[in-house]
Amino acid sequence: MTHKKVNNQIKIIYFLIAFLAVGLLNATSWAATTINATNKYAYGANIGWINSQGDISNGLVITPSFCTGFLWSANSGWINMGNTPTNGNDYSNTSANDFGVNVFLQGFTAKLQGYPWSPLGWMNWGMNYTDSNDVPCVDLNTGIMSGSVWIPNAGWMSVSNLEAYVQTDSILLIDNDADGIPDFYEYQDQGNFTNLASGQDFDSDGVLDEDEALAGTSSSSSNDFLRITQY
Ligand SMILES: [Ca+2]
Ligand SMILES: [Ca+2]
Ligand SMILES: [Ca+2]
Secondary structure: OOOOOOOHHHHHHHHHHHOOEOOEEOHHHOOOOOEEEEEEEEEEOOOEEEEOOOOOOOOOEEOOOEEEOEEEEOOOEEEEOEOOOOOOOOOOOOOOOOOEEEEEEEOOEEEEEEOOEEOOEEOEEOOOOOOOOOOOEEEOOOOEEEOEEEEOOOEEEEOEOOOOEEEEOEOOEEOOOOOOOOHHHHHHHHOOOOOOOOOOOOOOOOOOHHHHHHHOOOOOOOOOOOOOOOO
16 A cells, blocks of 8 residues: 655654553643653753652643643742744744744654743753754653753753653643644644634645645645555
8 A cells, every 4th residue: 555745743742642551632721741750850960859750730741733831849839831922823922922832843853942931041042053962852662851051150961860750741732712733733734723623624635624634634735635546
């Protein structure tokens, strides 16, 4: 069985279903943290341990396009990873009202990059690194994070070290408009959350929008859909 080209980013997220628990959730029932109950600690020599689960109900949440929630530092306080992006998909990080850590899917890796706010000032998660410190990433096979983060006045914090690492149990698929199609797919495919809808075939290729989302094909291209071409 072969099939036409698929959108690799989308395909890989659904591939995660085999490894991480991926849930489709409406924002009205906003998720508790996606971070593992045991593997939740980042560490910085000058700031100590940082709990990525926060207080659990407001802890770090990782979606396919952005992060939200808070980390807890006993030594400095709450670290705000972002609320909800103004455009609904990713933070611009150009204003104090639209900041946070974005998620970029690359193969089986999710890079986490942006500017969270901490009591020590704006943190740098993987933006324009010029030295050997690694950009914070999630291994999409295991959920385990790697990399380092710069904290003003506190230096580097590692999300993975010899004693502990941060691990996410899931990548949260948000469906804010409750149409059965993950919002990150809608935005990446259309640049909005309104064009696509369950039961509709936007590009008239014979495959419904929700089925194209599941297959990782484009709902804006009639040449791109999953089909069996050989048996
Ligand atoms: Ca949706
Ligand atoms: Ca279609
Ligand atoms: Ca299509």
